[in-house]
Amino acid sequence: MAAKYISREKLPEWLKALAAERRVLVPVEEGGSVVFRAYDPARAPVFGSDATAPPKGAVFPASQELFSYACGKEGEDANPTLKLEAHTEATPTVVFGSKPCGARGFLIFDRVYMGKKYPDPYYIAAREATVFVTMACDRVENTCFCHWVGSGPADAAGSDLLLTPVDGGYLVEAVSDKGAPFLDSPVLADGAGKTAEAEAVKAKAREALGEAPDIADAPKALLGLFDDLEFWRDQSDKCVSCGACTYLCPTCYCFSITDEGAGLAGKRVRSWDACMHFQFTLEASGHNPRPTKAHRLKNRVGHKFSYYPTLHDGLIACCGCGRCVKSCPVSVDIREIVQNAVAKAKA
Amino acid sequence: MTDPFNPYLPEVATILETVQETHNIMTFRVRFDDAAKMAAFTFGPGQVGQLSAPGIGESTFVINSPPTRMDYLQFSVMRTGEVTGKLHNLVAGDKIGVRAPLGKPFPVEDMKGKDIVFVGGGIGMAPLRTLFLYMLDNRADFGKIRLLYGARSPQDMAFSSELPEWTSRKDIETTLTIDRDAEGWEHKVGLIPNVLLEMAPSAENCVAITCGPPIMIKFTLEALKKLNFPDEQILTTLEKRMKCGIGICGRCNIGTSYVCVDGPVYTYAQLKALPNEL
Amino acid sequence: MSRLEELKTRIREALPGLECVIGWQQGYDALHNTPLFMRSDADVDKLTWGVLNVHNPAVYLPTMAGKKVGVVVKGCDSRSVVELLQEKLIDRDNVVIFAAGCDGVVDLTKVKAKLAAAGVSAGNAEKVATDGKTVSVTAGGQTVAMPLAEVCADKCLRCQFPNAVLADVFVGDPAPQPTPNPTGNADLDALDAMSVDDRMAFWRYHMDRCIRCYACRNACPMCVCRDHCIAQSREPHWLSQEDSVTEKLMFQVVHAMHLAGRCTECGECQRACPMDIPVLALKKHLNRTIHDLFNYQAGVDVAAIPPLLQFKLEEDNIKERGW
Numbered sequence: 001m002a003a004k005y006i007s008r009e010k011l012p013e014w015l016k017a018l019a020a021e022r023r024v025l026v027p028v029e030e031g032g033s034v035v036f037r038a039y040d041p042a043r044a045p046v047f048g049s050d051a052t053a054p055p056k057g058a059v060f061p062a063s064q065e066l067f068s069y070a071c072g073k074e075g076e077d078a079n080p081t082l083k084l085e086a087h088t089e090a091t092p093t094v095v096f097g098s099k100p101c102g103a104r105g106f107l108i109f110d111r112v113y114m115g116k117k118y119p120d121p122y123y124i125a126a127r128e129a130t131v132f133v134t135m136a137c138d139r140v141e142n143t144c145f146c147h148w149v150g151s152g153p154a155d156a157a158g159s160d161l162l163l164t165p166v167d168g169g170y171l172v173e174a175v176s177d178k179g180a181p182f183l184d185s186p187v188l189a190d191g192a193g194k195t196a197e198a199e200a201v202k203a204k205a206r207e208a209l210g211e212a213p214d215i216a217d218a219p220k221a222l223l224g225l226f227d228d229l230e231f232w233r234d235q236s237d238k239c240v241s242c243g244a245c246t247y248l249c250p251t252c253y254c255f256s257i258t259d260e261g262a263g264l265a266g267k268r269v270r271s272w273d274a275c276m277h278f279q280f281t282l283e284a285s286g287h288n289p290r291p292t293k294a295h296r297l298k299n300r301v302g303h304k305f306s307y308y309p310t311l312h313d314g315l316i317a318c319c320g321c322g323r324c325v326k327s328c329p330v331s332v333d334i335r336e337i338v339q340n341a342v343a344k345a346k347a
Numbered sequence: 348m349t350d351p352f353n354p355y356l357p358e359v360a361t362i363l364e365t366v367q368e369t370h371n372i373m374t375f376r377v378r379f380d381d382a383a384k385m386a387a388f389t390f391g392p393g394q395v396g397q398l399s400a401p402g403i404g405e406s407t408f409v410i411n412s413p414p415t416r417m418d419y420l421q422f423s424v425m426r427t428g429e430v431t432g433k434l435h436n437l438v439a440g441d442k443i444g445v446r447a448p449l450g451k452p453f454p455v456e457d458m459k460g461k462d463i464v465f466v467g468g469g470i471g472m473a474p475l476r477t478l479f480l481y482m483l484d485n486r487a488d489f490g491k492i493r494l495l496y497g498a499r500s501p502q503d504m505a506f507s508s509e510l511p512e513w514t515s516r517k518d519i520e521t522t523l524t525i526d527r528d529a530e531g532w533e534h535k536v537g538l539i540p541n542v543l544l545e546m547a548p549s550a551e552n553c554v555a556i557t558c559g560p561p562i563m564i565k566f567t568l569e570a571l572k573k574l575n576f577p578d579e580q581i582l583t584t585l586e587k588r589m590k591c592g593i594g595i596c597g598r599c600n601i602g603t604s605y606v607c608v609d610g611p612v613y614t615y616a617q618l619k620a621l622p623n624e625l
Numbered sequence: 626m627s628r629l630e631e632l633k634t635r636i637r638e639a640l641p642g643l644e645c646v647i648g649w650q651q652g653y654d655a656l657h658n659t660p661l662f663m664r665s666d667a668d669v670d671k672l673t674w675g676v677l678n679v680h681n682p683a684v685y686l687p688t689m690a691g692k693k694v695g696v697v698v699k700g701c702d703s704r705s706v707v708e709l710l711q712e713k714l715i716d717r718d719n720v721v722i723f724a725a726g727c728d729g730v731v732d733l734t735k736v737k738a739k740l741a742a743a744g745v746s747a748g749n750a751e752k753v754a755t756d757g758k759t760v761s762v763t764a765g766g767q768t769v770a771m772p773l774a775e776v777c778a779d780k781c782l783r784c785q786f787p788n789a790v791l792a793d794v795f796v797g798d799p800a801p802q803p804t805p806n807p808t809g810n811a812d813l814d815a816l817d818a819m820s821v822d823d824r825m826a827f828w829r830y831h832m833d834r835c836i837r838c839y840a841c842r843n844a845c846p847m848c849v850c851r852d853h854c855i856a857q858s859r860e861p862h863w864l865s866q867e868d869s870v871t872e873k874l875m876f877q878v879v880h881a882m883h884l885a886g887r888c889t890e891c892g893e894c895q896r897a898c899p900m901d902i903p904v905l906a907l908k909k910h911l912n913r914t915i916h917d918l919f920n921y922q923a924g925v926d927v928a929a930i931p932p933l934l935q936f937k938l939e940e941d942n943i944k945e946r947g948w
Binding site: 066067069071079080081082084086088112113115117118120121122223226227253254255256257258259261266268270273275280281282283284285287289290295299302303306307310311 | 352353354356357359401403404405406427428429430440441442561586587588590591593594595597598600601603624
């Protein structure tokens with residue numbers, strides 16, 4: 001499919017047209033942070049830097065109702081009744097202006113939530129209803145490491161359209177079947193003349209990342225260090241066991257289920273949960289298989305760089321966006337931990 | 348039945364009967380309200396279900412009735428935390444949500460033609476009960492069947508109404524034991540692993556299945572090793588905190604193994620291959 | 626010998642008798658320091674002292690109960706240590722306090738804003754230099770100099786204790802007593818000036834982006850319930866796990882109430898917030914109330930009992946019998 005072009009000035013027109021038919025989420029500045037919010041022509045989107053929080057909530061909301069329940073009693077003999085009602089429908093959505101890493105996160109979800117045995121109807125509905133118009137990176141930051149995990153600043157995996165910043169505007173390419181029809185928008189101009197420039201922008205950003213270290217041994221190395229609690233103590237000493245890394249991670253997909261209601265009616269809610277919290281694996285008996293932050297950080301790193309890739313054809317459950325590094329209150333650096341593990345296994 | 352379209356949505360069931368087994372164990376017998384779904388329901392011994400009462404939340408329990416007796420599904424709940432404490436308040440006639448069957452059953456086909464030793468402690472008898480009764484209902488398929496069931500005291504023995512039948516049947520060998528002697532107790536006194544060593548079942552063509560509190564399992568495994576049971580011929584079931592029960596929510600894994608879908612039944616050989624995080 | 630070298634020497638001397646000494650080292654880039662757990666002489670070599678030591682290492686002390694540990698503190702951090710001692714959450718015999726005079730630390734949010742205004746991204750920081758008055762950050766090949774007074778943490782603007790209020794080892798000359806700068810309370814002043822409705826709207830606006838990661842709670846040295854926090858407990862079921870502004874704000878209010886008269890305003894809750902939510906103001910407001918009622922300040926006197934942890938038949942400033 002031929003690439004298109006849109007100028008910066010025309011962009012609001014395109015966004016307005018998209019928003020007329022769907023929910024359009026764009027990154028906007030809010031109190032110093034950049035978050036995805038419904039497009040409002042009065043608020044200029046922030047496309048230059050990666051959003052503080054990824055667009056994870058577009059498909060996997062911080063909390064969602066699995067079903068509602070209502071208890072009652074019917075008739076003279078007053079037998080209790082229980083009615084459950086589930087809705088899995090999703091709002092048609094365009095996530096506009098995420099970086100490639102933010103969209104790539106859902107590839108990690110897909111393998112788990114779209115499994116053959118127990119496909120997740122809520123996730124699938126939302127995933128299918130969502131189109132990702134992704135913005136390739138024209139610059140990288142100190143915390144970026146997408147090239148470590150098989151991705152890159154112009155990675156199209158998980159996206160439907162890819163925008164690349166060029167002089168005056170953006171080259172627009174369809175990178176999935178779902179994205180192709182969007183190129184028909186009359187707002188878009190022919191992009192043939194901009195392709196070479198876009199390729200140069202992509203190449204420059206990729207070059208800025210430099211060489212990625214060899215972490216092919218990470219799955220084995222991390223498993224081999226499972227019982228080395230001193231190693232994990234050293235890696236986790238400074239961790240304060242909050243959930244910033246997991247909640248801001250485009251690939252972290254764990255959740256909790258709780259009943260929230262009062263009296264006879266309420267709902268069963270699925271909400272983001274974090275393996276860094278003590279309660280995550282706490283059993284009713286009081287026993288906790290992951291009692292310390294060392295155990296928990298081990299699981300987080302192990303899951304991303306060892307268990308998940310082992311189960312899913314080597315795919316690393318990390319998109320290299322660096323949010324866990326950048327947003328950690330104490331700058332725990334997952335890159336350092338993985339490299340330490342690989343180095344220790346070698347030694 | 349776990350709705351193939353929505354694995355999170357429980358089937359509404361009615362509690363037919365509750366049995367106060369011990370001071371902290373209560374048994375629930377339930378049937379799905381949808382008769383057609385109840386009739387179509389199938390499961391294997393060892394598979395689990397998520398029980399939930401609205402507003403309380405869900406918890407995982409083994410279906411401890413056998414698939415050969417489908418008048419109702421039976422679950423036995425030990426009161427340990429918030430959900431189990433509240434489940435204990437339910438009475439016959441109350442509604443309950445059931446998501447089942449989940450997890451993998453015991454490898455029943457592989458056990459056919461073999462001698463079987465069950466070693467259960469306390470509430471650990473529940474996962475054994477489904478397989479034990481399944482085997483009694485298909486008695487000809489199995490060799491010698493021995494059951495060793497122990498509890499702290501006679502009052503801590505669940506399924507007490509069934510014990511007279513289990514101890515008197517001639518086609519099985521049932522040994523009951525309690526930790527310390529009690530008045531009127533006519534069976535063994537002693538810790539389960541010690542009694543097992545006394546019984547000294549032959550490991551030849553025999554499968555041992557054990558379930559109970561962690562400390563009991565630890566010493567039972569040691570006893571079975573002393574009796575020369577190969578790791579592949581020892582089965583146990585694991586418990587972990589679970590939420591989704593379908594391998595997604597991320598908390599019950601031991602390395603790459605998700606207890607909710609890959610378990611709860613594991614051979615000792617499989618357990619040894621897993622990272623150390625029980 | 627420089628202050629830092631002297632500090633290192635004293636830590637090396639003490640290390641054999643300690644589980645570890647907690648300080649700071651450079652983190653993943655020039656702009657980010659990170660807590661350092663020193664267990665060997667080689668670890669001590671990494672110790673830094675300066676404007677980038679933004680974290681409060683006292684947060685780790687209650688989790689290391691039973692072990693004898695050392696901690697390097699700024700003046701504000703020392704108040705957390707003192708408050709922990711006041712509440713008997715740590716044992717005096719098990720903590721060795723290393724300190725030096727503090728010239729203030731940066732607020733990275735302010736630094737990032739300064740860099741952004743100069744067209745430079747903090748994400749490309751390469752080098753940071755400081756002379757105590759100016760911070761110069763080189764990023765993307767460009768150097769931006771900023772007066773420390775303009776990019777320091779708000780708590781530094783209102784600092785009363787640049788030198789540790791309690792220390793076993795104090796190196797170098799004490800820092801001069803700073804003149805309180807009223808802009809250090811600009812957050813509270815702005816909220817005070819709002820109508821109740823506007824104030825509610827302010828909090829609803831900011832809490833909307835809260836991701837409920839509880840970094841504010843876990844980075845707080847005085848938030849010691851942690852694993853048993855009502856935020857996630859089912860019994861009592863005070864908060865639901867629904868992603869609503871009401872639930873999020875409710876947690877902040879609970880957090881602030883639990884810290885009333887205990888909070889030393891170290892600002893870690895706000896600094897730790899990955900979403901830059903100004904949550905410290907809630908605690909400051911309650912502390913002001915505590916100060917007005919009880920003439921009390923947390924974390925300055927090991928022997929003092931925090932007012933809400935004691936009972937007086939009749940309070941000096943609450944004339945309930947006269948109502």
